[in-house]
Amino acid sequence: MRYTQKQSDMQAASPSIFGADFHRFMEIEGHLNRIEIAEELGISLGEVKKLKEKLNRA
Numbered sequence: 305m306r307y308t309q310k311q312s313d314m315q316a317a318s319p320s321i322f323g324a325d326f327h328r329f330m331e332i333e334g335h336l337n338r339i340e341i342a343e344e345l346g347i348s349l350g351e352v353k354k355l356k357e358k359l360n361r362a
Contacts, residue, residue: 329355 325345332341338352345352 326355330359333359 329341329345332344333356336344338349338356342349342352
């Protein structure tokens with residue numbers, strides 16, 4: 305099986321998604337609104353929306 309650069313980059317990346325710790329996101333997702341989550345994690349509102357969409361698919 306071929307090992308691509310994209311696979312290498314994904315494995316070398318930190319366990320965070322969009323620059324945010326996913327476990328921390330799960331903890332605060334039920335308590336805070338999108339703006340507060342974005343401020344808490346230091347990410348954009350669009351990234352919060354993407355994380356919520358991914359969470360709902362899982």
